[in-house]
Amino acid sequence: AQSVTQPDIHITVSEGASLELRCNYSYGATPYLFWYVQSPGQGLQLLLKYFSGDTLVQGIKGFEAEFKRSQSSFNLRKPSVHWSDAAEYFCAVPRDAGNMLTFGGGTRLMVKP
Amino acid sequence: DADVTQTPRNRITKTGKRIMLECSQTKGHDRMYWYRQDPGLGLRLIYYSFDVKDINKGEISDGYSVSRQAQAKFSLSLESAIPNQTALYFCATSENRGSSYEQYFGPGTRLTVT
16 A cells, blocks of 8 residues: 655754755555645645656745655755744655545654744 | 635534534535544545545544535534544545645644543
8 A cells, every 4th residue: 555654753954954854655656746734723735746757846935856766755855944934744645546645644844043 | 715614723622522523615626535633643534525425434434424515515523522533633625637636725623622
């Protein structure tokens, strides 16, 4: 069955520093991959998605992610973090059927001034 | 106005009480979902509905029931609330296209069962 793992439950970075959030997936075929962000008090919002083609995907809010098939990874990156990026981030892959998603456990990002 | 709304946003209830969480959407999507979020566990699917006449259990449906009153409305009920149902609950929608996996989420309902 498809699954997704986010190894880091919490990450703290300083404002202006670079960020990488890890996501590892288990999927039978070439996966569709998603990153969502949940800001405090809000629902999840799609940051970016990978379906096919270029393995480096650009998203909203200055985020990007790179699909690496050899490592079964889809890590999320940002060159310079802003305080407003403090949130919880979820990686997701499709389920077996029904156009639904399986979510990772989430990574909570804290940003130090 | 928000495309997916949830009411209430916060609720405290007692063990054994029946409670209903409501979700409405203006996106015109056929597919709707209920998730619960617990720290470290991500989002887990409770129920989903692909149209008004279609209701399906997710991976953690025990203790919950749903009603799809219309294309735009999907309610989640806890028949007899228990403390381990304390969680953040999200409603989501998606398009009815075979290639579309993107989901649109409501702001969540924080439920506390004492």
